[in-house]
Amino acid sequence: MTHRFSSHEPTHGHDTGGVPWAGRTLTGTGFDGDSGTADPELAALLAQEAPDEVALVAAVGAARLIVPIVAVPSEIDDSSGIPVDARSDMASVTLVAPDGQRAMPAFTSTAALAAWNPDARPVPVTAQRAALAAVQEGCDVIPLDLPAPPGSPAATLRPSMVWALAMARPWRPAHEDEHVAAAVAAALAGESHVVSHTLAGAEGGALRVELELAPGLTQEQVRELLVSVGERIAADGEARARVDALAFAVRSA
Template sequence: MSSGRHRFTGHRPAAGHDTGGVPWSGRTLTGTGFDGDQGAADPRLAALLARPDDDRDERELVAVLATARLIVPIVAVPSEVDESSGIPVDAVSDMAAVTLVAPDGQQAMPAFTSTAALAAWDPQARPVPVTAQRAALAAAQEGCHVMPLDLAPPPGPAAWTLRPSMVWALARGREWVPSHQDPVVAATLAEAVAEQPAVAGHRLDPGPEGALQVTLALRPGLRQEQVRDVLAGVGERLAGEDDCRERIDALTFRLTTA
């Protein structure tokens, strides 16, 4: 149907070289580190994901995930299109990791705990085994803030979704703790509050959907614009420290009077 020349036109593997003319002989294939992997899910991770949402210990889940193998889906995407016949035909395709847009608008990179889970979601995707850290690094490099695990066939939900702070913790190779218990967040907030004379005290608490709730006890008699300045100053300080910002998924304030 097309007179255009494709990448593999005329190539004969039996001739002893690849499509670029480089001989097969003398090459050494290195292992992936998962040579004996049968594609099954890590039993500990599978057991934790099987629990109801309210019964999951997220800190334990991320810790187990950090030592588990994940499956990242890779799909073919056209990099060159031949239209010489009048009908667009993929002339050259590259392999790329799958990225999605989550319902809340965030970029997402899906990962799977087993080849069976991936095949149920997309039987055409190529399974690539990686460590959780490598998967998280790939997500960060692609600008993906969340990682859904074991997506069900469209439009099904994920078994669990790693929030941005979890993705960063895995990528950095450090332990994940909830932001209201994180010593780095606590220290940065203490410094931010110390810069605000209008704040008499503060407290960190868990907020909805993984958010950090900061309670500020304000001195009485403040005007509305003064309160706004306090909130802006504290929020900007937390957001301005990269190490702190990576540990916070969302931030909410609660105000009380000292």
Template sequence: MASNELGAPSPRQLPGHIAAALAGAGGGADSAGRPWAGRSLAGDDAKIHNFENDDGTASEAYLAAVAALRKGTGDEAGVVASLATARVFIPIVARLAEEAEGAHGLNADKQADMALVTLKAADGRTAMPAFTSTAALAAWHPEARPVAVYAARAALSAVAEGAELLVLDPGSGFTFVVRRPAVWALAQQHGWVPSYRDEELAEEMGRAAAGFPAVRNLELAPGRGVAALAADGTMAAGGGAGPELQVVLYLEDGLDAAGVQDLIAGLQSEWSRNVLFGERVDSIEVKLRRAER
């Protein structure tokens, strides 16, 4: 039977505990708790970072996790776990403020503030770039200033900026996308289990589907967008930005096209009201199969 991909994920309201973590951790601030906004290009603000003895190279744990992912001996959960203690670099760029009117009606000097960089993902959502090394950041944007933060702080800043994705090393040999549920888990310094391996989530979704007689069974699997394409053309089984979760529905015979669409819409409505689903699922696609008699 056919595969039915649902639309682009809609923005989700932050759960209370995540909003509290954001408020208590300083929100869009650096590792010292200083706000990103309003920075100048002079004095202490021009320092690259505050991490002592940091040579600007990527975390060894992150590199090892990515290598395992690309070899097929690791997974994307391992990559996200490696970020729990990793330092990353957030790019900030100069943003020219409005000219102020000085004495005698003359224009005063323009002020340069520093601003976080955000991106637009293919599905329209806001994404925040982060870099595992200063070299990767410089190759992407030579004029951006790297500010070192722990990845958990970067995740909090992403939430504060309304970004649902954290994109690691865009434009490099391998770009890894941390999706919204993993961003939230990282921001709270909690472990993360991909939705397609989440047994508790499968049970919740199965209970919701039990209210639809045409659904005989339900299975969760990795979506087509889980895989990521490296610059050398090889694929890795994780880090992609597309549909993360594939929901396989085993249906009774007898439903026409309209009935199938109504069924999927009803299921989506039921799932969307579930708190666990809202927190742990980023994007889904539905695959339909005929139930065996």
């Protein structure tokens, strides 16, 4: 038998660092009986062309996800004249879109992961742990069940959804979110030119703030008002995390 480390003999009772095997305890992952199949409720929602997003995020939160881990070279040996990996580390996968948006893919089953990359190691995690990892890695979104390219994911969890999963709280669209409503109201407080406002959903999950303004404002005054209100909403960090995009619609009273 050829060993990767020529000076190491596993039967001598220790690892390559000299640490004895004896006394070590292997702890379970919490998914010891996991068959690797997708959660039925989540799979049914992902099969729909336009699933209810509230139900989808709730199903993701209750399901087990699988994140891919791949080997990346950490040390190159070129002593033979041909560079080869002398040592590799395992790392989670991060994808970067042309616009700079970062994504951490996750899968609902080992079959879905194998279809995307058969060499990736499947690691089962809770949805909260996956979301926390995405936030820590600076990933904006989590695509679910990426197919082998070319293609598109079965669904993509937007930043507000990832944040809700990381915080282990229910997700609501921004225009139905009480914290967002309070933040918008606070941002508009004292704006004498705003007669009334309503919140609505927009394309791509954006929040549309519809403002009824007093007549007589110039275009520049309206622009300054919108910039000021937008900055005040963004200053509320929790509201910013719950809003994927912000748009305004204005009309005269």
